[in-house]
Amino acid sequence: MPSSSPTNSWLEQSRAFAHLFRLPVAILAALAGCTTVYALNSAMALDRYLLAGIVLACMYSAACAINDYWDLDKDRINHADRPLPSGRLSLAQARRAAIALFTTAAIAALHLGLYPFLLVAMVIPLLWHYSQILAYSGILGNAIVAAVIAALILFGGLVAHRPFAMVYSTGFLFVYQWAKEIIWDVHDAKGDRDRGVTTIANRWGDRTAFGIAWGAIATLMASIPSALFLLPMARPLWFAVFAGAMLLSLAIALIRYQLHRSAIAYDSFIIWERLGMLFGIIGLLGTAPPS
Template sequence: MTHPISSPKPIHWVHVVHAYGQLFRLSFAGIAAAAGCAAVYALNPALPLSNYLLTGFILTSMTAAACAINDYWDIHKDRINHPERPLPSDRLSLPQAWWAAALLFASALIAAIPLGGYAFLLVAISTVLLWYYSLLLNYSGILGNFLVATIVAFLLLLSSLAADRPFALLYPIGFLFCYALAREVLWDVHDAEGDRVQGVVTLANVWGSQAAFSMIWGLIGVMLVSIPIATTLLPMGHPLWFAGCAAIMLLTLITALIPYQRQINEANYQQLVFWERLGMLFGVVGLLGTAPSL
């Protein structure tokens, strides 16, 4: 007895849109855009709306593109670490992810032109580094952590350039670098198995998760200690506002980090991701108090 060959199940456009939303990590991209716009406002609230729109668009596009190309290169690791993502679950194809990343990076570059030559150069350099990030990660995951943390911190530099005050946010840039580095090392703890299979050298899979957590706690300690020093010595417009929001952001991370360190599992990881992103919103609000007055 023969059975008829069934045709492929049609994919509804809603499912495709949802898959792209997951590929782009839209919540994270939105936080990046909000942080950039908040920094622009803190530096110069009298700027025209176009500066906010361009900054927000660039950061949204670059963040989404970085997530897409990262998943493109990391599909073999994600089949182990994140099988639910659009590419390993076959809800999107590799060419779809590649073209989406290319178009978003190109859009960010075009949008950076009106902000001036330095902003365009910063976006161009970040685009090249983000495109080849996963390949550099295969050479050294630890180097990759520092690279990503640097690029994340550059979002405040882009905002400073958009507001024509390039050196006004040096402390927040350093603070964000430490936070992003701790975050990258933390994600490596979750991804250790897939990284180990692919031969990626990270702190978690070479020296163990406890060494990774030690570095994370060290970076959190540096940030906590820096808050009262910075608010006392630096000419911030609203130092107490920044101190309160930054403390809440770090305490939110700590609250989720403790149970994850005690028991590394998927449920605690998802809780960690949720609370970490919620805490980042407080960090965005805190940026409004960091800039010195005009």
């Protein structure tokens, strides 16, 4: 009898693509964008929510796929279990998937209007060439990734026709993501060094990287009372509770990873920071100014 049936083969490949696309991240991105749209304009038609979700899910899935495509050599060192270094998917499959997803995102964005489309059209080349930017400067690459993640709130604002209503939330998400990027570079330090990629962890050491990350978390925590006092928010207490929970989740993950640099601690860091993102998405409902 054959060792595997066609059904099992299809399931394994589906799991490999789900891993390649980082589906939890893509789903969180879609939820964040749709939550922003709802917070700013709850009367928006359902089809616009669906299109916004498709754009963001496809964008972030494609970004993960093309990043793994370019980073195969580094991932053989840092992430050997991923679909490309493990051989579960080919480079050609990853590249075709990224092209298809970026194209789908652009077409869906076009149906949302000119400005959402222009934002997507600007972001796609950055995501496609991210690994080349990283090779030039990993520190610049961290800032670009943080900006792209934060731009999903701007995207939601453009869809809702209130593009600058949540500037504070955009900045908050930028700093939060930037701190995570710095810590991920601590984990990827060996692969980055082998490729000549300059990161904070490689240039100034792990201690400095962790110190900057903790400084970013402290800055965000300190900004919450000022935001409550200075900014008009629909549900300020709601925002404070869930923004605090978001930062607490990241802090818990960071403490454990800083104390125990094991694979288990790193996996725990990923889980806790994704939980933090979920708290942040809920908190978005409170940050929008009253209509």
